[in-house]
Amino acid sequence: MPNLYSEAFTNDRVPGAGVTAVLGPTNTGKTHLAIERMVAHPSGLIGLPLRLLAREVYNKIVDKVGANAVALVTGEEKIKPSKPRYWVSTVEAMPRDLDVSFLAVDEIQIAADLERGHVFTDRILRRRGRDETLLLGAATMRPMIERLLPGASIVTRPRLSQLEYAGDRKLTRQPRRTAIVAFSADEVYAIAELIKRQHGGAAVVLGSLSPRTRNAQVAMFQSGDVDYLIATDAIGMGLNLDVDHVAFASDRKFDGYQFRRLTPPEFAQIAGRAGRATRDGTFGTTGRCAPFEPELVNALQNHSFEPVKMLQWRNAELDFASLGALQVSLAESPRHEALTRAPVAEDLRVLDHVARDPEVREIAQGKAAVERLWDVCQVPDYRKIAPAAHAELVITLYRFLMQKGRIPDSWFAAQVDQADRTDGGIDTLSARIAQIRTWTFVANRPDWLADPEHWQGISRDVENKLSDALHERLTERFVDRRTSVLMRRLRENTMLNTEIGKTGEVIVEGHVIGRLDGFTFAPDAAEAGSDAKALQATAQKALAGEIDARAEKLSNAPDDQFILT
Template structure:
């Protein structure tokens, strides 16, 4: 066409017309190329090259130097055949006319146009039948063909589960949505495309295999089996240029009668031998418009040529005949009005609702057009009603079909005022709805994550495109497959049950590398993100190891958690060494306990001192005098224990260094000290709940053991200072130190009472006397039970224990 001074091409689909329009514009420029379809019109004033749908072509060729008709064999189509037959017979170029079509059309062309030159273009690649295949066994780059929307959706849903998804192409989709879905397949984002027989015309795809989900379709009248030529038209999508293709049927569907090709079908498709067309559908393209009755009679007239047959009643004729019986039809007179009425009845049924429903829409349109034009406000309101992207796939499809009707109406300059503005609004609304429909289809039928993983199965694990984000999400090409907390991988919670095994398998291939990098980063940062809780080492909320004292020792042993099992041996060994070094540094807070443990193995320590040390170790640094068995300890061993940091208090025996916050927190975190923990280890706290570790009760308060000892020591010093020779029984104690620690007077009295001090309250002031009360007096009077425990035990006589004592001596 571009080699001629002007040209016109007719196509079966506006999608094809738009594709060729873009190619011609690239050669000739926008000012010289026009695009005319039912719903879109781009017509520069000086255009010389026209790309049209077959219905929009001038029947005589429009006086162009070159005229072409694509897919001319559609003259045998029940619904649109008469259009293609008319263009085949009447559309002619001044210099050249080109009819493109299947070889089955050749006999009729020879008969109708004897002087036509017929040139065949054989297929360069071979098409081979490979038999039935289950959906799970379909090769990549396959197209699955079904013949109903329900079957298309069912197959697409299965592919989403097992293969990561598919593109979806149906005749009901808008061209924009079809283009977007085809791009999904062509770009390789999905390896499968599910389509109706619309795929057999005008879509040039990188398909290697075509699988038929069924060989039966509804042709508008009845359910029938596809003829071999139709099968070949669809199967021929497999292979491109010199790339061979295959075809077959898909098994495992829900059909009662599974599809299967016969030997004759296979032979015809592989060798390109098909029965020729014997008839083309025809309808008078220049009927008379004297009256509606005359118009109907001409449209149903039987052709004279034997190669032609009257076309079945198409939707436009069915609407015309239905509305001819309406009362308003009697008012339509004159050839101009009859022609205009026929043009309104020729509005395509984009919504596929049938003649009955479509005729009501046409009748309303005619009522509005009788006044001349449709107002811009009215058209804008109808478009606004449909400009809504909410709803499911079916709802959006319905709106797109309805907006296509209004786009068609807006292209008629004799129907709509402000045609260009209204047509632009309709196209914008359709584009918006098409984007929404593409999004819904992709969301429902494409699982990009599964598609990526299916493509990478069997690859070298080091080459998998797996990355770890800063927030711990593990992704494959930006698609999340799970998250890593610490060194534990958890599959994405949004994944369904069928996908979880695949996601886990993909993650495990990359985890040694990912976790190895994480381990090295943890070592490099100095293990700062690790914590100790409940006897385990944790990173965040995840446990990576457990801690337990070594047998017979206060030293700690680390056992690596199962989450580290996926690490490479070298990375795991390095991490375990770093954890042990980190734990050793943390354990310095427990050095006093370690010294005590070492002293229990000192030969200079007697059995009594070792027993006390073991008791202190078991008490995690402190023990009450009542439970210490102190009366068994020789006094000469006390300096040995004091050098180890042991303090012999009035009420408790303890190590002051182990009462600081760091060792108490560590002992609690290790789980060895299960008593309540006071984080800051402040001197005095309110006495609520269980007794915290390192404290003793004092009335309604708890006082830290070493603070209590400091207060009791001050009390004994006050006693010794006021009564150095022990002649006075009563003395006074300054409460300022106790109050400064936070003890209340009542709690201080309880603490002193527990240590053997007895309070003597002061006398009350006499009646009428003024001034402060006298300070209380105290008396040191330890209980007899304590004195008895402090006295040495009398040697046993006359029993087995006496004999044992003799042996010991």
């Protein structure tokens, strides 16, 4: 099987030597195990599927060994102390030239994914720690590990808690601490509006949110400010949430190629967010999602799924001798029946576009120039525009790098300035975040700008500013601050801070909730429709003492205090 594994792992070595695959469903403590194993070694590298998850794991390792010992590397963020021992990275950004004692790759079942799968397959086959390599993922990967990495040790871990099907419930009847899952921003926003009217508010999590905005939204849910989380499948990958119930409002999504129903393992990845550690969780359906058929329920409750039959593969041994040679090497087919050539990905589509440009063909002569072109094609299309439009940006960057040696500061500053505004609504701010993520990615290339660290700081500050503004807009739109504060205080059973104004207005925890006329409470007319129940419950609790005092005063009043009209 030539060219399946890199030279380093075919020299007199069994492909799976030194590799342990830790397989099992969600909530089995696999990532926690990898962190524990890594810090037991003198050096290590872990590759994770999301920038957000990489940040979370980085923070955990820093807590254990200190910030000076840990580096974080993603496409858009680099934290690199002078002598790091441990590296945390997204799978795509895993440094290639590191020699570490320990190496781990998380969520290896993504190797079957049409878009990102070939990257995970490459790491599974080619990346190793000197002393220990851990591959973490779903039990469905077992046959693949056995076929591709003979000699690997396979450990299966059971889920720490039970997952039960709770049937179908209306959107407005979902229990507290529920995550409601849909697969488009419009659907997520519509459900969040409904939950706001019924329950005072919801946090929103979408894949397009920046990590900072997503964290701020999740923090509202975790702290109990809101009891509902409305999300896409962005919550399926390792985010640690205190969710008791996952309700599917939809069972279909667009996967980049077509609209299709989720596969049972995809349902499991999301449903598995319910329950945490040893606390049991439930899942069910709601909204327009039909109740699950018994076979699917059985598979999700018992974590029994069809094994993965094929992994996506793309040649990583590229030939940069010429543009044509690069395209030929990228089109190479795998030489193992368990691997299939990955569909044409975003970077390849961009390369095809730019290779038709006469000026690019003229500049891209020789190994270094072709390699640089492929490097620029890796800039992700965060803006989700057409490949031809994204290719125009790639051509501009490539011209700068080849003709001037660097991207000019004045041009780069103008691009960053375009995104540096916090006015506008949710969609406008989301579009600006996508823009600034592009420039953050470019700033994190070590030799594309004269002073990359300066621009990394500026682009990060702009992204943070936009992220905070987006969090504010989402909260304004989907959280009724008054109702959520009152509901939380009621649940906590604390004494409510209540004042009654001179003209009878009732102020609880700083919020006017209505008026008290004699013994009659009239809720605030403007809000009575959306959260009348919350206001009535709050009023009953807050005014009990005042009404008792008024009744006492009435019963003890002398006759001359009464006027009959």
